[in-house]
Amino acid sequence: MPPPGVCLNILNERHEKEGRGSVSNPDKFLDQDFKKLHQYCLMNEFRFIDGMFPPECSSIGDGLLHQNELARIVWQRPRIMVKDPRFILGGVSRFDFRQGRLGNCWFLASIGALTFQDDIKKHIIPQEQSFQKDYAGIFHFRFWRFGKWVDVVIDDKLPTIDGRLIFVDSQTPNEFWAALMEKAYAKVCGSYANMNAGSVSEALMDFTGGIHMTFKLNEAPTDLWDIMFRAARSKSLMGCGTPAGVSQENILPNGIVEGHAYAITGITQVMSNNCPVRLIRLFNPWGQGEWKGDWSDKSSKWQTVSPEDRTACLSIRDDGEFWMSMEDFCKSYSDMDICSTSLGFLNASTDCQWTYKFHGGRWVTGTTAGGCLNHTGSFWTNPQYHIKLEECANDNDKNLLVSLMQKSDKRNRHLDSNFNIGFSIFSVPPEYKGRVGKFPAEFFMRKPEASSKSFLNAREVMEFFRLDPGEYIIVPSTFNPNETASFILSTFSKTDSHLDEKSIDSWTITKPSPTDKLNDNNSKVTLFQKYTDQYEEVDAEQLQRLLNENLLQGNSSGFGLDTCRSMVALMDLSVTGHLNRHEFLRLWDRVATYREIFYRTDISRTGDLSLSELRNAMIAAGMQISDSMLNLMALRYGSKGNLTLESFVSLMLRLECMSKVFEKLSDGKGIYLQAHEWMHLSMYS
Template identity: 50%
Template structure:
């Protein structure tokens, strides 16, 4: 799931990631080994500032927090044992289920997992208390260095814990992401697509399950075949507390989607979905749950393959119940092919941009002179051999890039974009209002206060100008615009 446009080896590519906070993992580790020292990260120190406001600990409990290395927690501490699995860890006291559900999904994709979590790390050979992880951050891959001091109380990790008590890749991955976010407390509350994006740089699609397309299960099947990351979220408590208590679900919670399966039950075809709770416990107890008698109605092969009666947080349910009792689902992949099953090779282009107050932040009012100061991107869409009006052939992603270091303090502007057909006589370069003063936009997106806005569209062959903007003028912010197109496209 690593975009081909990065294969040139430039800084920020998978093979040449940006060194987060200027820290070079190889150089630091070599110096530590020569000095026989242990790494202590001054840019993310082992103190309460790095822990942040995790809300669930009292002042007295915070005073008891002790930062310990894995070897101090278990004499046989290991980075990874027999490969990484979603069952290696469970959630701790930090409310970051969205991130842990995303890790659970990541473990299914071995090549991507090995990129985010370099596997040649150990507590034995050349150990110096230093580790590193890679994330995709706003258009560039970054390499994040950490020490292995973990926050604990009574020698129990405050946050993510190893189920075996001696496998530490997940707590260390969490610490690296906490460093990127500003603190552990800054990881509280979120949704899986944010972490999916930071694990892959891929394109994500959200489905409101109450309005899901009839072919949703087929989309999910294709998504898993395409090695997509998938997650879902439950309703908030106001949906009805009795529903959650009756069926064993958790409200306002993020889960990973870990599988789909078609079974035959008493002559009927049943589409099943497998869900995993990052708590490592608390499961659905309705139809097709671990103890459901419906498993007696399927073949021995399907039952043996699917049914594992254990309290591990993972369960099956039919897709109809999934759409009833869950609120939304997210799919993230390097290609949008899972949406319609088309096997075409999507073209992808990524550009950095910025709105500057008084210079290039003209807002969204297309009849205002200031609107035309917004950044502009020319897109030439070429013809496909098989294409008809209405076929989705262009996907646009507009991703805000905050200047704020601490995730919890970021405030996102309402963002969107307008698309105009460029007249054949229009000059090259930035267009003024006079060029398109009599033209209506071909498309105008929704405007949302979101980290990322993604929309699929159908554009006939021709030349267009895409104008990303904030809803209100004079809002200064950086952004990344990514354009996926089925046909060959030229972007300026």
């Protein structure tokens, strides 16, 4: 049985602080350790079979192949398919592979771009793997997934029909890095079918972990070719796509495929008849099928350039790669993507340094999913991020790029349902500077300083701004309130900047003053004695009757027995399963106080607290807690977006008691518990 998700989240946060999930120390996808599995297979002399992505039809996925084809699939290892299989033969090249039955041109085009960047390529595709030395039927690849690098383990059983690979195959029959890499990414997506259809930008980001920029070519900036030229000379990957046609992947008379992804593999300028011509080189992941217009392989335009340029650029082969002019490129393609670990390519000056910051967050229904600015009453409950921009050397340039990405919480890529997302940026006036905690609703009545152009149903929304030096609040949100999702907010700034969440990741508790009609202890003792046993104590059942008969109003369903058992455990100083008079009085004061707070903050007068009212109730109880803690409380104690009085009282008692536990056992920084101490504490509290 795995540990609870909250425990795993804590471990993940610790691992991130220790550098896990970084380029140099990737996380283990599905907790599979390549080195340990590889060594185990070698020691026991058997070939690895991946139980997490088994060689079965479930890994192919639904709707990709017909049933009769699925029945004919045989999963074969390369050593069975060919005589002398090689992982890499003569280096990794874009000409090594051809697209198969899978509609993943977006992924393969990105691989085409990847092959030009040696450092990134060697990280994604570990080069030491082999079918000869220490072969055990196990391979691994690395991808960036929503804020962290993961190492993905696979076996080398590949799906075939009649001895031929169904999906990507190699131009050289005994080379298998591309087919194995495709299988590893299919595992990340949940199945091969889940790779069907996508965008180049998704794979480019998963290959670099960098910032991504999309340019709509019908709105291309005048300096786009210069930007592409600089990007080609930095560690950037580039891809593009054509507009969708009448039918999927229809080939136009000029050779361009509609609704198709291409890699951008070269940028150059040549002199043609003494006039400069800007050229773009593109690669079709089909491994064939090329542009037939000006500057194509057989175009007469090549006769107008110098022999040196012709030799350097021209290759007359139907290999899927071709040149075209910048003008034809913008006419033939709808959008192009650049993904890079640095934004240096945006500036002609090479001395500009960009600072990267990012935060992971979550919108949760009722607590931190406030919707866009149209929803004035709840917008402020969204996560808030404070950023400070310093003076910039060139104040006329854009100096801040903001990216908002929705995180996938599911293994099945096609089950992810993207919401319409966007963000707003507000300038912080002097009277709000230095304020601790979230800014209130009235702060956001002002007009934002900047914002995303629109709310998009997309994996990522990104905008580039020029903002004056100063302090700002960035508020990411979904368009509609009460839409639960995880996200990553990233900023690139031209100067040193500071980005932190306004919701503090800690809590403070100030015990509220008791407000009880039984304001003297004698009355409380008399009430207590009516329910006690011969030892003048109450157990959980007696406590249940006492509370339900004397404390609740008519519209309450009453405290359940399990709730009362929990109360006894939290207040039972002698660990007897009973409460004595002193312990009962402490409990009564708290329950009565929390009941009064509950009814005071139940503005809607429904007899329940909505999750938005819960935040006000916590403030009224003297408690400052973070958004992440509030989200956990809503998930654990809420039901259909509401908390009953009983749930609220249980929540508040546990929060107060667990805070006391930490205070008593902590050395000021943390807690150390031996195994038996931890079990005693967790099993009776």
